[in-house]
Amino acid sequence: MMTLWLALILSIDGDALQASTVEGNTRNVILITLDGARTQEIFGGLDVEILRARLRDGEKLEDHALYRRYWAETPEERRAKLMPFFWKVLMREQGSIAGNARLGSRALLSNSHRFSYPGYSEILTGVARDSVIDSNSKKQNPNPTVLEVLKRELELSRAQVAAFASWDVFDWIVEHEPGSITSNSGFEAYEHPDAEVQALSRWQFETPTPWDSVRHDLYTFRFALAHLRSHAPRVLYLALGETDDWAHDDRYDRVLGALERTDRYLEQLWKFLESDQRYRGKTTILMTTDHGRGNTASDWTDHGSKTEGAQNVWIAFVSPDLARRGEWRDTATIRTSQIAATLCQLVGVDYRRHEPEAGPPIDFATN
Numbered sequence: 001m002m003t004l005w006l007a008l009i010l011s012i013d014g015d016a017l018q019a020s021t022v023e024g025n026t027r028n029v030i031l032i033t034l035d036g037a038r039t040q041e042i043f044g045g046l047d048v049e050i051l052r053a054r055l056r057d058g059e060k061l062e063d064h065a066l067y068r069r070y071w072a073e074t075p076e077e078r079r080a081k082l083m084p085f086f087w088k089v090l091m092r093e094q095g096s097i098a099g100n101a102r103l104g105s106r107a108l109l110s111n112s113h114r115f116s117y118p119g120y121s122e123i124l125t126g127v128a129r130d131s132v133i134d135s136n137s138k139k140q141n142p143n144p145t146v147l148e149v150l151k152r153e154l155e156l157s158r159a160q161v162a163a164f165a166s167w168d169v170f171d172w173i174v175e176h177e178p179g180s181i182t183s184n185s186g187f188e189a190y191e192h193p194d195a196e197v198q199a200l201s202r203w204q205f206e207t208p209t210p211w212d213s214v215r216h217d218l219y220t221f222r223f224a225l226a227h228l229r230s231h232a233p234r235v236l237y238l239a240l241g242e243t244d245d246w247a248h249d250d251r252y253d254r255v256l257g258a259l260e261r262t263d264r265y266l267e268q269l270w271k272f273l274e275s276d277q278r279y280r281g282k283t284t285i286l287m288t289t290d291h292g293r294g295n296t297a298s299d300w301t302d303h304g305s306k307t308e309g310a311q312n313v314w315i316a317f318v319s320p321d322l323a324r325r326g327e328w329r330d331t332a333t334i335r336t337s338q339i340a341a342t343l344c345q346l347v348g349v350d351y352r353r354h355e356p357e358a359g360p361p362i363d364f365a366t367n
Helices: 039-044 048-052 065-070 075-082 084-094 116-125 146-153 195-203 217-231 242-248 252-275 336-346
Strands: 003-010 017-024 028-034 095-098 161-165 182-185 235-240 283-288 315-318
Touching: 028 116, 028 252, 028 336, 039 075, 039 252, 048 065, 065 075, 065 252, 075 084, 075 252, 084 095, 084 252, 084 315, 116 146, 116 336, 146 161, 146 235, 146 336, 161 217, 182 217, 195 217, 217 235, 217 252, 235 252, 242 252, 283 336
Parallel strands: 028 235, 028 283, 161 182, 161 235
Antiparallel strands: 003 017, 095 315, 283 315
């Protein structure tokens, strides 16, 4: 059923937003997170200072393979080389992104820990629970998540609300009540009737990563796409992890490679959504990260409460109900604690009726 909500119309000059109450088109919501993906790469592509600090004695910057592949003179050109579909199609033609401080737009965490479980809990519950969620331990989320709220409010089946994640702790993060939604994370088999998906489920165990708790994003994405095709969930959460783990291993080349692959996943996802009448023109995608990282070549691998820069995030929106395109400029600060209420508002659900302490929906009309 169509829902009434505050839809957003660009003003004539393209800079300000005006609000008008119209019938929204969003029926489905897809949340995507890229673990620890820095604003520097998202908005500027290759960080040449990180590359410069890793040159071998006598090696010239311009001879390095990453420089030849990703370098361009401007941040806009570099990021388009790294994530061409995201920047040339999604953000130019379909959506917008907040968090580029250079343009007067800031997106921040509310929690002070600045690492994964607290970040994901903030995204999924709308509240920074610093005294409760203070580690990455496999502890059941003590509070219902927005995924569970949407399942109940929209009267959906377990298959219609699904989370697919590369990090195995997500089985504990995405649910307060175990088994309430479809959840598949880490090195976990995915049951599906398609022979190719069955093979992928087996192969994930034959292609181990350097990390015991994180599988390759390829498998996470493929399982999520298969679930979309077969079960048509109205609420999907896709949590990719390689951008964080390669960073911790000081593999900048692999971080850039993971972002480039993610761009291809987004293109495949978008093409599927546009080809399916259940999703075309009816789906909002919200993309973000659980935390940032250090700002410099010496601390970019790190994050946490003592790492400056780890509080800075980005949030991107692709929606039939949001008219803004490109980068946000000179806007009020927004926070990841507002994501849960925003997702709910898009489908006509008042999240703060369930969690009064949650951040309010993002006010697009004044941003």
